[in-house]
Amino acid sequence: MNRLFNRLFLVATMIVLLLFVALWQWLQLNHEFSRNQIQQSLHQELAEHMAHINPLLSQGITSDAALKEAFHDFMLLGPSFEIYTLDPDGKVIAYDAKEEKIKTHRVDTGIIKQFLAGKNLPILGTDPRSQQTKKIFSASKLVNAQGLHSGYLYVIIGGEDYDSWQALINAENQPKIWGATIGFWVIFALLLFVILLHYFTRPIHKLAQDLTNLKTLPITEKLTLPDRYRGSLEIAQLSEHINQLLQEIQQQQQQVKRQQQAKHDFLLHLSHDLKTPLTALLGYIDTWLILPEADRDQALIQYAANSGQTLQQLLAQLLELAALENGQIHAQLQQVELTELLNGIEQTFTPRAKKLGVILNFKHINATSILTDPQLMRRILNNLIDNALRYTPSGGEITILTQQDFSQGKNQQWLAVKDTGSGMHQHEVEALRQLSLSQTDTPQQHQRSFDNNQALPQLGVGLAIVRQLLGLLKCKIEVESQPGVGSEFKIELVMQS
Incomplete structure (x- = not known):
C-alpha cells in the first residue's frame, strides 16, 4: 500500500464509490419526491x-353500509386508490377492506387541513x-344536509396493491439498473484514475528524467535539478533537498580530492624525511x-645510532x-602553572642544545596559571623546540619567553618560541596560519577554513602535529619567519578565569 499507484487507486475507488452512493440516494429521493x-x-x-358524484357522500353521510359498495366500484376503476371516510376528528368510519388490514383507525386531520388549505405538494x-x-x-370535506361538517373523504394515492406491483417491477428491473450503473461508474473510475495518475505522477516522471540526465554529467560540473516541479509541493521540496544533497556531494568530492592531494604531498615529504636518516643509517653501517677490523671507527656506529634515533622519532611522530x-x-583542560611546565621542557632539551652548540634561553617567563x-x-x-634545534646551526x-599585548584595549598573553635557524618560506607560514584555530572561532568557522579550493602546502611532520594539537586546544598561533633569518611561533595562552 505504500506504492503511489496503489494509493491513487484506493483513493480514486473510494471517491467514486462515495460519489456513486451519494448520487444514487439523491436520485432515489428526488425521483420519489417528483x-x-x-x-x-x-x-x-x-x-x-x-364525494360529488356519490349521492350518499354528497349528503355528508359517512357511515352508511352502502358506501362500501361505492368504494368497491371506485377501486375497480382505480385499483391503486384506497378510499376511507373519516369523522371530523379523523377516526376511520367506512372503508372497503378487511378489518385485519387496518392498522391505524385514526388519521392526522392537521395534515388534511394543510392539503385543503392548498399547501405546497x-x-x-x-x-x-x-x-x-x-x-x-387526496381529501374532501363532507357536509350534511344541514350544512354541518360531518367528516372527510380520504383517498390514499398508490395504495397497497400499487406498492405490491411496484415492488415486483423493481425486483425485476433493479439488477439491470444496478448493472448498468455499476458499469458506468467502473468506466468513470478508470478514467478518473488514469487522469489522476497522469496528474500526480507527471512531476515524478520529470524528476526521474532529470536525475537520469544528471547521471550522464561528470561530477566535476555543477549538478542541479531545474526548477520545474510546481505542480506538487512535495516533489518541489524533494527536488530542493536533492539539490542540497548534490551540492554537499560535490563539496565533499572536492574536499576528498584536496585531501587526497594533500596526503599524496605529505607522503612525498614523509618519504624524504624517512629516506634521509635511513640512508645515513645504512651508509654508516655499510662503511663500517x-x-x-683495525680501521673500523666507533664513531660510525654512533652516527648510525643517531640516524636510527631520528628514524624512530619520525615514526613515533x-x-x-x-x-x-x-x-x-x-x-582534558585543567589549570596548569606555566613555569612548572616550561621547567620540565628546559630540563629535557638543555643537554641536547649544549651538544649541538645551540644556546637555549628561557627568559622573561611570567609566573601565571593557564x-x-x-x-x-x-x-x-x-615539537616546536625540536624543530628549532634541527634547523638552527x-x-x-x-x-622561549612570554609576551603581553595591550594594544587596542587587548590583554593577551603569548608564549613565543624564537630561533635563528634557516626559517620558513612564506607559503609554509600561510599554511600554518590558515590551519590554526583561534580561541574565539566557532566549529563552523573552523570548518570553513578547511574548505578553500586550493590545497594547502605541506608542513613537516612535527608542524603537522602542532597544527592538529592547536585545533584540540582551540589556541591561536601567529608565525613570523624569513628564510635564512629565523622563525618565531607565538601561541596565545588561555588564562584561568
Missing part, C-alpha cells in the same frame, strides 16, 4: 369529485394500513662493514599524527 408531487397534483381533486398523510408509512393522498587525525586524542591540557601543550612545545640561539 413522483409523489406529480401523482398528488394529478389527483388533488379526486376526493372532491368522488407533495404532502404525506397517514396510511391506515400501516403504522409507520406516510403516503400521498667494508672497512678492515607519524603514529601520533595518525592518532590525532583519527580523533583518538582528546583535550587553562590547557598539560600533555598536549607539552607536545606542542616539544651551531652557535645559533633559541629563546
Whole structure:
C-alpha cells in the first residue's frame, strides 16, 4: 500500500464509490419526491369529485353500509386508490377492506387541513394500513344536509396493491439498473484514475528524467535539478533537498580530492624525511662493514645510532599524527602553572642544545596559571623546540619567553618560541596560519577554513602535529619567519578565569 499507484487507486475507488452512493440516494429521493408531487397534483381533486358524484357522500353521510359498495366500484376503476371516510376528528368510519388490514383507525386531520388549505405538494398523510408509512393522498370535506361538517373523504394515492406491483417491477428491473450503473461508474473510475495518475505522477516522471540526465554529467560540473516541479509541493521540496544533497556531494568530492592531494604531498615529504636518516643509517653501517677490523671507527656506529634515533622519532611522530587525525586524542583542560611546565621542557632539551652548540634561553617567563591540557601543550612545545634545534646551526640561539599585548584595549598573553635557524618560506607560514584555530572561532568557522579550493602546502611532520594539537586546544598561533633569518611561533595562552 505504500506504492503511489496503489494509493491513487484506493483513493480514486473510494471517491467514486462515495460519489456513486451519494448520487444514487439523491436520485432515489428526488425521483420519489417528483413522483409523489406529480401523482398528488394529478389527483388533488379526486376526493372532491368522488364525494360529488356519490349521492350518499354528497349528503355528508359517512357511515352508511352502502358506501362500501361505492368504494368497491371506485377501486375497480382505480385499483391503486384506497378510499376511507373519516369523522371530523379523523377516526376511520367506512372503508372497503378487511378489518385485519387496518392498522391505524385514526388519521392526522392537521395534515388534511394543510392539503385543503392548498399547501405546497407533495404532502404525506397517514396510511391506515400501516403504522409507520406516510403516503400521498387526496381529501374532501363532507357536509350534511344541514350544512354541518360531518367528516372527510380520504383517498390514499398508490395504495397497497400499487406498492405490491411496484415492488415486483423493481425486483425485476433493479439488477439491470444496478448493472448498468455499476458499469458506468467502473468506466468513470478508470478514467478518473488514469487522469489522476497522469496528474500526480507527471512531476515524478520529470524528476526521474532529470536525475537520469544528471547521471550522464561528470561530477566535476555543477549538478542541479531545474526548477520545474510546481505542480506538487512535495516533489518541489524533494527536488530542493536533492539539490542540497548534490551540492554537499560535490563539496565533499572536492574536499576528498584536496585531501587526497594533500596526503599524496605529505607522503612525498614523509618519504624524504624517512629516506634521509635511513640512508645515513645504512651508509654508516655499510662503511663500517667494508672497512678492515683495525680501521673500523666507533664513531660510525654512533652516527648510525643517531640516524636510527631520528628514524624512530619520525615514526613515533607519524603514529601520533595518525592518532590525532583519527580523533583518538582528546583535550582534558585543567589549570596548569606555566613555569612548572616550561621547567620540565628546559630540563629535557638543555643537554641536547649544549651538544649541538645551540644556546637555549628561557627568559622573561611570567609566573601565571593557564587553562590547557598539560600533555598536549607539552607536545606542542616539544615539537616546536625540536624543530628549532634541527634547523638552527651551531652557535645559533633559541629563546622561549612570554609576551603581553595591550594594544587596542587587548590583554593577551603569548608564549613565543624564537630561533635563528634557516626559517620558513612564506607559503609554509600561510599554511600554518590558515590551519590554526583561534580561541574565539566557532566549529563552523573552523570548518570553513578547511574548505578553500586550493590545497594547502605541506608542513613537516612535527608542524603537522602542532597544527592538529592547536585545533584540540582551540589556541591561536601567529608565525613570523624569513628564510635564512629565523622563525618565531607565538601561541596565545588561555588564562584561568
